[in-house]
Amino acid sequence: MVGMSVLRVAAGFAARLNPFKQGFSNGRLLTRTIPKTESAAVRYGSHGKQMFVFKPSDYYDRRFLHLLRYYILLTGIPVAAIITYINVFIGEAELAEIPENYVPEHWEYYKHPITRWIARNLYDPPEKNYEKMMALIEIESEKAEMRRTQMDVRKLMREKGDGPWYHYETMDKSLIDYSPKSTPDN
Amino acid sequence: MPDGFDKDVYPEPPRRTPAVEKQTGLPNPADILIKLFQYTVDVPVTTFRDWVEHQHERNRFYYYQQKFRRVPDLTECKLGDHLCNYEAEMQWRRDHKVDQEIVKVIKERLGACQQREGNSYLQNCDKEMNQFRQVSKAYQSRYGDLGAYGSAQKCLMKQKHRMIAERKEATAAED
Numbered sequence: 001m002v003g004m005s006v007l008r009v010a011a012g013f014a015a016r017l018n019p020f021k022q023g024f025s026n027g028r029l030l031t032r033t034i035p036k037t038e039s040a041a042v043r044y045g046s047h048g049k050q051m052f053v054f055k056p057s058d059y060y061d062r063r064f065l066h067l068l069r070y071y072i073l074l075t076g077i078p079v080a081a082i083i084t085y086i087n088v089f090i091g092e093a094e095l096a097e098i099p100e101n102y103v104p105e106h107w108e109y110y111k112h113p114i115t116r117w118i119a120r121n122l123y124d125p126p127e128k129n130y131e132k133m134m135a136l137i138e139i140e141s142e143k144a145e146m147r148r149t150q151m152d153v154r155k156l157m158r159e160k161g162d163g164p165w166y167h168y169e170t171m172d173k174s175l176i177d178y179s180p181k182s183t184p185d186n
Numbered sequence: 187m188p189d190g191f192d193k194d195v196y197p198e199p200p201r202r203t204p205a206v207e208k209q210t211g212l213p214n215p216a217d218i219l220i221k222l223f224q225y226t227v228d229v230p231v232t233t234f235r236d237w238v239e240h241q242h243e244r245n246r247f248y249y250y251q252q253k254f255r256r257v258p259d260l261t262e263c264k265l266g267d268h269l270c271n272y273e274a275e276m277q278w279r280r281d282h283k284v285d286q287e288i289v290k291v292i293k294e295r296l297g298a299c300q301q302r303e304g305n306s307y308l309q310n311c312d313k314e315m316n317q318f319r320q321v322s323k324a325y326q327s328r329y330g331d332l333g334a335y336g337s338a339q340k341c342l343m344k345q346k347h348r349m350i351a352e353r354k355e356a357t358a359a360e361d
Binding site: 091095104138 | 238242245246247248249250251252253266272273
């Protein structure tokens, strides 16, 4: 009795595992009561899990995002590492009173070490910019003054005629040949 | 706030924590949460910060406030002296920046007062309010509608017109 039930269960398992093998169709007596519902894949058109998913190509999107991350992080990670190192190990400056008889350099007026480095190595000191601007203004104001005086001098010399300008050279009067008009009968 | 602030200008509000009268034997969940926060967040962050400060201590360097000498004003410059004009203009711009920062500081004080007093700020913040009103009125009358291209000369002309208007008012009041 027990052996019969074990045989039936074994035959049922065998039928489930290999439903198309002909050897078990002979044992239909044993396998008739066991249904073979989950041996073939059943596909629903509506609510089942999708077996073959149609979607548009995401190759280009994924490639773009990959390249974006790559090129951003290529310089982003070294820059972030350097800035973290500077902020942790070098640190920012502290505010202090100017010591007696000490003139600070122009980069010592900034707090962050990177700003100080840029001010020291890349930029000109602001005093230099100031002096350059003042030099330009001086040159331009001297030019304007020269032009103004030249204009005044020119006006006065033309008007009065007693200065060195506006002298027009005339010929030597002894070279004039008066012979055509010297006698009334020519 | 960071360490070096004036205790008179930003006074600490009086503490209002009530005396604890415990009526149960159960532990206070607020205490448990505070301790939890302290050990998981506060202690690691504080030790990291202390380590970073220790790294900073090894090579300290300082920055200073730049002090500029006073140069002759626009009123003390001769007419065609462009260099004097330039120096006066630069000095006016520096003073303009300083005045902007002054207004910001007064505004921050008013905000701190409002934060301190809570819902009764309208009646308790009188001093700061008056100070702010005065300072902003002064700023408005000096630098007020100069525009984006404001310069020392335009400011001087504005002052001149203000003085003319005051004089006219004074003579009209006399009559």
